[in-house]
Amino acid sequence: MEFDTIIVGGGSAGSVLAHRLSARSHHRVLVCEAGPDVKPGEEPPEIRDSYSGTAYFDPRFHWTELKVHTQIVSHNNPDERPPLRKYEQARVLGGGSSINGQMANRGAPTDYDEWAARGAEGWGWQDCLPYFKKVERDLDFDGPLHGKEGRIPVRRIMPENWNPHARAAAEAFKGAGFDYLPDQNGEWRDGYFPITISNENETRASAAMGYLDAETRRRPNLTISCETTVKRLLFEGTRCVGVVALVRGQEQEFRAKEVILSCGAIHTPAHLMRAGIGPATHLRDHGISVLHNLPGVGQGLMDHPSIALSSFVRKAARVDERTRRHILLGLRYSSAMEGIPPGDMFAAVVSKSAWHSVGEQVGSFLIWVNKTYSETGQVRLASADWQAEPVVEFNLLSDRRDLDRLMQGFRMCAGMLMAPSLAQVTDNPFPAAYSDRVRKIGVINAKNRFLTNVISRFLDGPAFLRKAFIERFVVEGFQFDEVMTDDTALEAFIRKATIGIWHASCSCRMGREEDPMSVVDTEGRVKGIEGLRVVDASIFPVVPRANTNFPTLMSAEKISEAILAGH
Known part of the structure; x- marks a missing residue:
């Protein structure tokens, strides 16, 4: 043909x-x-x-x-x-x-x-902006930075429709001196904002x-x-x-x-x-x-190197019926590291960490290096067989500045968790890893649904039992107090737990x-x-x-x- x-x-x-x-x-x-x-x-x-x-x-x-x-x-x-x-x-x-x-x-x-x-x-910002605008149909904003006739609708879930966990994180960002920006795709500067999404009427x-x-x-x-x-x-x-x-x-x-x-x-x-x-x-x-x-x-x-800092979210603060969305709020910030442009870091507030009942109880800061300098990854062939998946090596953190900024970001977000607004709605912070165990329990099936329902009952139980259960079955190798007081432990955690964000x-x-x-x-x-x-x-x-x-x-x-x- x-x-x-x-x-x-x-x-x-x-x-x-x-x-x-x-x-x-x-x-x-x-x-x-x-x-x-x-x-x-x-x-x-x-x-x-x-x-x-x-x-x-x-x-x-x-x-x-x-x-x-x-x-x-x-x-x-x-x-x-x-x-x-x-x-x-x-x-x-x-x-x-x-x-x-x-x-x-x-x-x-x-x-x-x-x-x-x-x-x-021919791919500078002024060359690319018309095509970004051509893609989108912005449902919230107009003006020189926004498209209104594109094939992909974009919108934001504004603060009045955020769950209590997201609102508490916003209060912590505000208390740390960050500005509120209503439009993530507006002027490029540091601040916290409603995440812009390709979604209309609660549908992808x-x-x-x-x-x-x-x-x-x-x-x-x-x-x-x-x-x-x-x-x-x-x-x-x-x-x-x-x-x-x-x-x-x-x-x-x-x-x-x-x-x-x-x-x-x-x-x-x-x-x-x-x-x-x-x-x-x-x-x-x-x-x-x-x-x-x-x-x-x-x-x-x-890819963008990332790590996560998670915590238990109290029942009254979790994702609610106003939206199925679980990431409503983001923070763009600058590491102020010499020679690195502003807005080089990002923290997404994740109010629900997985589809299952345990995921509904765990919130996270997902912290990533927005301006990464790790450029040594590679894709190679495993064999000439067309059915063989290639050998893929991302080599994240091959530039030391990426590691240093994730350490800095982890500690900054840990400080946010101590802010009064988040301290009221969260408990038991822990360094999180997207491990094989997490992946396996993330597969949607009846066994995982049953398992997580059982575990979630322990987590919603007495505080002492929840703490023991998180330390025994959720945390993998690194305790919160350990990485907050020991640079060597924090570096080891980040080197082990860092993944890309696809x-x-x-x-x-x-x-x-x-x-x-x-x-x-x-x-x-x-x-x-x-x-x-x-x-x-x-x-x-x-x-x-x-x-x-x-x-x-x-x-x-x-x-x-x-x-x-x-x-």
Whole structure:
């Protein structure tokens, strides 16, 4: 079958591209999505849910075999390799936007000026802002920074509808001297604010919902093929001419004038390397013929390093019937570390830590390095087998400044918990880790529902029993008093517990032609290859100070316009 464009991956970027490119009636578009479809009006309730914890832990929507290293990997000391962690990478139409936290923010204007300075010319803030506005339909604010006609509705849950835990955290932020900012996507400065979300009428607004609606799907020139896994790219010389895919188990070949990889920052570089595009030595080590030596493929993988400080939330202060949302409030602040720009840190107030009854009793500060300098992560092949998940090493905290700022942030948030407003509604603070035990109990099933119901009764019981139970069954290795009084213990906790926040990016970076580590040009075209582009978070020159979904949507809007202008 012949198409003008084949899009490999129906996630956030793929949904935008499919909608925009197929708007030209003679342009034939095929979307190959490995996961299930989510047809308009028939989305599973877990995906539609305003509370994201249900979809996020549902293995129906994941690449279930994908595991990653988050800590620094020492290749000289294989016995000291950190443990592999499951990584919840979306495998469903709409991609991450169908299961993520629905955060709809952009980052700092200077992030995109840095993109341009690093070689992505034409991607400065003033170049990108029109496409951010094109994405969104802001239900709360108007003006030069906001879009009103985009495919994705965005809104905020204002303070009058916050639960008591979120209101208490806001009081603590105010008491610490931070300003209240009504609009997270307004002027970039420090302060606390209602989190901006891609959500309308208490329902998720994914890229699939916004861009692949019923009207778009009726276009005769658009084919959406779900449960379709691309095995390999097809080439004639150095021109990509199509793909070979398994469509519900049956192998098929599709041809096109151009192929776009939109598989995310982990699977996109793996596709390139299996096709012979990447670091030549690494490819030869796996018996892969080198089509084009591109050393930057898979290199520079980034995420935002994060840790959590949790506490028991008293019954009267928990998430209530006003909204299913569990993260209502955020704090952007500056570490004031020399040479680091303002707004480099973020703390999200999480009023419910999981879908189950214990999760309803635990609130957290989720603290992350918004402006990270850890840029040594990488994606490599485990083998040439297309079914083998790649080797993923995020190498978080490879820059000491990231570790120092998480230590600083942990202690700052611990101080917030001591503020009168939070002290009244919380108890038993503890350093939290997203461990395998937490992951296992986070899987939605009858056994975990029963277990957590039993545990929750102990937690709502007498204070002495709750304290003993948390120390025995919840805390993993580090006590609150220990990390607050011992720098060595706090550093050890952070090194062990730090994870990313599922913002994988930068593994196929945009850059100048002469930059040996750049992979694509400023329109996503793969260097040295014809008929092949990359459009997803892997092309970011550096991860912005933002949740990555909206920067990904913006990038897809910008490049889709460039593609149409070039035809």
